[in-house]
Amino acid sequence: MKHTIVIVGLGLIGGSLALALKGFEDFEVVGVDVSQPTLRYAREHAVADRVCEDAAAVLGQADVVALALHPQGIVDFLSAYRDQFKPGALVWDVCGVKSAVMQAAQVLPASVDFIGCHPMAGTEFSGIEHAFAEMFRDSHFILCRRPDSTPEHVALLERMAAHMGFRDVYQTTPEAHDALIAYTSQVMHIIAVSVCDDPMLFDCKGFEGSSFRGCTRVAALDVGLWTQLFSLNAPALLEVLDRLLANLRSYRDTLACGDQGRLSEKLAFSAARKRQMSLPGPDLLGPL
Amino acid sequence: MKHTIVIVGLGLIGGSLALALKGFEDFEVVGVDVSQPTLRYAREHAVADRVCEDAAAVLGQADVVALALHPQGIVDFLSAYRDQFKPGALVWDVCGVKSAVMQAAQVLPASVDFIGCHPMAGTEFSGIEHAFAEMFRDSHFILCRRPDSTPEHVALLERMAAHMGFRDVYQTTPEAHDALIAYTSQVMHIIAVSVCDDPMLFDCKGFEGSSFRGCTRVAALDVGLWTQLFSLNAPALLEVLDRLLANLRSYRDTLACGDQGRLSEKLAFSAARKRQMSLPGPDLLGPL
Incomplete structure (x- = not known):
């Protein structure tokens, strides 16, 4: 059975993540967004293998969840869906500040492995229509693991970063x-x-x-x-x-x-x- | 008989000017520099049609003289060679400040048409070995004419700028x-x-x-x-x-x-x- 990665938020970054993760190992890429125009665009342009509006419908099957929302959106999502992640899942985010998000992630049960990430790429535009697969080419991928993060999940993130074209992966602390x-x-x-x-x-x-x-x-x-x-x-x-x-x-x-x-x-x-x-x-x- | 353009100073900008002016109308491009390694490099890489060390040997035949020296170098050159320019010649410079250079150019006889220029291009490197013909592609060419500058010389500069790949030419005052x-x-x-x-x-x-x-x-x-x-x-x-x-x-x-x-x-x-x-x-x- 295929593995599943769910990307929550199909904006500039989430859309580009979905495009860049196409063909990653045996993963099916599922995009989630609350905006109908975004979902329509994603379907028409095959941004992900599958898209849906309701995170709750797919979280339970997700081996990996990438949160590509605004900072407050990430904090709110973690809190609202804390009990719906699959036990053993890897959850990561793309937020440009890490201390606040890592603190918010403490709401998750111990069975969920949260690793704070910062893909150092972007453009001055917003929205899925500006997403492109090559966005991360030669950029840095920053990763903040928790003491209980598994080496397997760190390794999985490193393989995903390589697949997306990042030049390197740096590990550091949120501070x-x-x-x-x-x-x-x-x-x-x-x-x-x-x-x-x-x-x-x-x-x-x-x-x-x-x-x-x-x-x-x-x-x-x-x-x-x-x-x-x-x-x-x-x-x-x-x-x-x-x-x-x-x-x-x-x-x-x-x-x-x-x-x-x-x-x-x-x-x-x-x-x-x-x-x-x-x-x-x-x-x-x-x-x- | 061919026309002659003399470029004084074959550094990053002067070298790039020489390369970019290749094939401009019926002009022969003559490069002048006091540095022997620079002259050798220019000869070996055919940066100009001809190079020489002594400005005095070529200024008298130059229909156009481009001064691609540092600001103080331009000021000193104008003063030192004021009487050696060909009557009717167009003399222009590439200095990034214009008031000081335009003031220094007042030393020239009335028969020489000085137009202050600023080709808005460059890189963070110096020296002829970093010069390249495409440096000016899509950049702005700024031009400060004097009240007595001839329309023919302004038009000539505009044609040179177009040949070098500049996107446009703006006229303004030094101030x-x-x-x-x-x-x-x-x-x-x-x-x-x-x-x-x-x-x-x-x-x-x-x-x-x-x-x-x-x-x-x-x-x-x-x-x-x-x-x-x-x-x-x-x-x-x-x-x-x-x-x-x-x-x-x-x-x-x-x-x-x-x-x-x-x-x-x-x-x-x-x-x-x-x-x-x-x-x-x-x-x-x-x-x-």
Whole structure:
């Protein structure tokens, strides 16, 4: 008999997970969503092997459940369906903050193995119509196991990540994840929206290069999702933001006092750090 | 008889200009550089139709001269060679700030038509070995003409820009250029280096997505070049930096006070601005 993976939430990420998991070992991929237009789209485009509206109808048979909802949606789902998971099932989520979700998962019975995950991919769009199988190509898959997570489930997640095209799988703690993600992802989004608040935004068309496009691309974010992500990780994010503000002010003050020697020293320091941390990845080398 | 375009400085930009201008109308492309390794590389890779070390030997025959040096190099070159340009020649530069260069060009005799240019392209690398013909594909070409610039020379620059693959040509004033570029380019570089100054930089490998790569890519900058560019445009850059600091602080304070409604409102405002300003360009839609 085939195994079953249920993906709850067929938005941008859930839809892409379903597409990317096609043909994974002997698993049937079942998509669940409460939106009729989403289910219709999923059926018409064969996003999953099977779709349905009612999670309760399929959870009991699911060997693996992936929760691809907004953070609060994941918390609510765990609480509402806590007793309907199949004993021995692996349940994982895709939320961009992990401490809050791992805490919420404590509601589950001991027979369910919850592993917090963060597939570090996405686009600035939302919805199943923007999902694509290649979304995860060359990205990182982060995994936070609990003390009682089974090695078999960790190994299964690693095989799924490889099948979906992730470059690698990192294991870490929820706390370390949230501190690092505040820096590598959340502050990037705060920078992007802050740059777009500048009154020059609409005058600068024709004067932008790829540094501007690269920095501001993610400003067109999903407001509800990011309000939750920022709020759930506010202490870590504030620490990073305060350090960024101090670093920016230091450049500002150096520039203001007109000390070119000091400016040059600072730039040499920062540029050397960046060169030391080369980041190969799925990015285009475009015009500045 | 063929026309001649002399490109002074065969670095990343000058080398790419030479490669991209190959086959442009009836022009012979002559590359000039003081570095023997650069000249050797240019010869071996046929970067230009002809290369030489001594600008004085070729300036007198040049119908078009493109100055692809660092800002101070352009200023010094204009002053040193002011009397050696061919009467009626078009001279243009590639400097990322325009007011300082346009002012320096006043040293030229009235018979030389200087037009300040900014091909908005580049990479985080330096040197002829990183030059490539496709660098300018789909980028903007900015042009600052003087009151006495001839329409023929403006038209010639537009044809050259089209040949090199630029998406469009914008005309503006040096002052407007420098104010806009402080926002769209210079502050992006200050953000990138400031982010790389964070103590978490070397711990975050494996936790970065394309928003981080997109924002920090340009931090590996040419220190000498950018010290000059920032310093020559310090007043405009400081204005933009102060506005950015205020916008970041506003997000910081909203986050700190825990008002999710206000945070959501702010994000909706910024995201809508970004969506209104869609920026097609040569960028990859990569993982966040």
